[in-house]
Amino acid sequence: MTKKLIAVLRGEPSWPPPVWLMRQAGRYLPEYRALRAKAGDFISLCTSPDLAAEATLQPVQRFGMDGAILFSDILILPWALGYGLRFAEGEGPILPRLTSQDIARLDPTRLERALQPVLEAIALIRLRLGDQAALIGFAGAPFTVACYMVEGGGSKDHVLTRAMAYRSPHDFDRLMTILTEATIASLSLQIEAGAEAVMLFDSWAGILSPSLFRRFVALPAARIKAALAARFPAIPLIGFPRLAGALLGVYAEISGVDAVGMDTATDPAFAASLVPAPTALQGNLDPVALLAGGAAMTAEVARILGALRGRAHVFNLGHGILPETPPAHVAELLQLIRRADGVA
């Protein structure tokens, strides 16, 4: 039998909607913090099959979400291509600032071997998960991964990346092509290992002008979707072009993804008008409303459920769960959604 999350991602509405939460495996959970302490550094946690599997399963065991998202990181992809990566405590990821020479050194032949522990984690999760929830694999979208590589880490405005796109379009296109092909390879391997749906996180899609958005966000997503559809027609792809705003419709049309993630700022009713059915929509409770809990959260949940009733909708947050979130609020949220007839 098709799992509920997968059916909805393929375009069949379901009520109440299936639910999972971005960053549901993470620091707000005491059992995650214990696991993290045991693993040592973050990359070791991502590349220890047993520990990554345990982190993935923790929230599903505690709260019973419909989806389990692989515990990993979008920067595992450049790391697997041989690009330096480390995580400094409290500072986020640190990478070399990309040079033109670095692009030539990226090595796709390393990818499958480097991803082996991640693929083993996926196999373990599928075994342990059974029919309880669907397993979601993922990758950073090429533009967002390029941002981290060009800036050498996080950035407020990604000026270096956009300047490279305007000034050195040849280099930037070469980088985007390598990352797009590596993303197709990584997601294909994840599906073969057991992922039942895959998601593309394009966290920085919203900083681009409309012409660059088409070229570096929507078109790479289209290439990835086409390549996966040819090999794995039954596996849905969720695209999440964060802060795409009014370009959500353009993204859905060009990319052909099966489901579109909505960020916190997106009006679900408007998104539903921009993105025609049967494309599914995913989102978009404000993580701060989940942090706050209580009446404010209840009202926001009711608003989102009401706006999307009748559409193929996967309930989720509009951005990752905040580390300060009380786990009790997550339990409350799942209850709210599952007795949704009372609120919407």
Add this chain to the structure above:
Amino acid sequence: MTKKLIAVLRGEPSWPPPVWLMRQAGRYLPEYRALRAKAGDFISLCTSPDLAAEATLQPVQRFGMDGAILFSDILILPWALGYGLRFAEGEGPILPRLTSQDIARLDPTRLERALQPVLEAIALIRLRLGDQAALIGFAGAPFTVACYMVEGGGSKDHVLTRAMAYRSPHDFDRLMTILTEATIASLSLQIEAGAEAVMLFDSWAGILSPSLFRRFVALPAARIKAALAARFPAIPLIGFPRLAGALLGVYAEISGVDAVGMDTATDPAFAASLVPAPTALQGNLDPVALLAGGAAMTAEVARILGALRGRAHVFNLGHGILPETPPAHVAELLQLIRRADGVA
């Protein structure tokens, strides 16, 4: 005779469009850096009428924009209400983190006196500017100013501010009311001193969920527009809800502003469909395209001009000019726009 910029802001199309640039007075200009060194700290520069006037006029004298925007800062408003403010070199503004008690201590009776040097700067600018360009006054929108106060400075995700809005709606509403009234007072004083148009900068509008966006972005803008329209019906108000995305239409409709600013990520043609004429549109060249210059900039300029031809459009950037921008690129941009028949 009505200045071209003002006529367009009131809804009359003009070709080629009038142009000014956000942060056109600033660090990319050597003459500004010399002035800044002379003034000492940043608040002294904003509150020395002669120096603030000179900073305002520098780019207009060098490049001949159609608009001169008052050299000031959105945080001069809370400062004028008695709220602590300092600028640390390279770190941006530092303020106390707002407490409930602080709200009661904000003192609107200080406002007019504290703003006196700013109003004197406006009078000086008008005298020196003559018919060359129109003078634009401005304020931070209440939500964005509240963000800086609650967070104690800049922030990546403004979790404290949004958590306050969800958890302590009474306190947050009180803060928003005080800031909205102070904004009306400040903009009214600026208009009386000589500002020919005014602009509301809501830099963080895009982080809110749609329901909070209506309440804390669109409705305060509507109150400000209504109050100004009653006293100064001929003075246009530009609203800039940055990253509002698909909510731009909602903002235009609820607020009733005369012109809507488009950020870099906004598709001008789509914005034109969301925001009906005669409301003017302002924007939105990517500041990174201006930094890069050359063919990439020319193509982006042509795209924007072409998309908005026939609409009341004020050419501008989608975000503030970057400090690394070569002044020669600004001169080139103004030439491109003014011989626009060649590019669009």
